[in-house]
Amino acid sequence: MSNGIFSVNFRSNRPDNGGGLVVIKNGSANGGDANYLYQGAVPTVSGAFTGQFRVSMWREGNTNVTGLDNYTLNAAGNIDYENGKISLSGTVEGAPHIEITLQGSKIAPAV
Numbered sequence: 001m002s003n004g005i006f007s008v009n010f011r012s013n014r015p016d017n018g019g020g021l022v023v024i025k026n027g028s029a030n031g032g033d034a035n036y037l038y039q040g041a042v043p044t045v046s047g048a049f050t051g052q053f054r055v056s057m058w059r060e061g062n063t064n065v066t067g068l069d070n071y072t073l074n075a076a077g078n079i080d081y082e083n084g085k086i087s088l089s090g091t092v093e094g095a096p097h098i099e100i101t102l103q104g105s106k107i108a109p110a111v
Helices: none
Strands: 004-012 016-025 028-032 036-041 047-057 070-080 085-092 095-108
Touching: 016 036, 070 095
Parallel strands: none
Antiparallel strands: 004 016, 004 095, 016 028, 028 036, 036 047, 047 070, 070 085, 085 095
């Protein structure tokens, strides 16, 4: 099944890290944490992928791991629905020296 709620942890090369939740349903990835939203698309079958993910502040109060409030992440990753794992790495569009990696595990099915 290509749907799920994933707990994600991310790290940047700025030395900062964070975590949140991402709901993957029918190729859409939507998630967030206490201050930021993450949105993008992933494949509906397991395997490698590339894509862009929009990160945007929805509430002030914390800095992002990149130091930017709103940006697009150009990423390449792998999703394994059968084992409930997702990973990706990428750079910030317009600031390719800022790198982010993400690891996630499925914690529940999405309905």
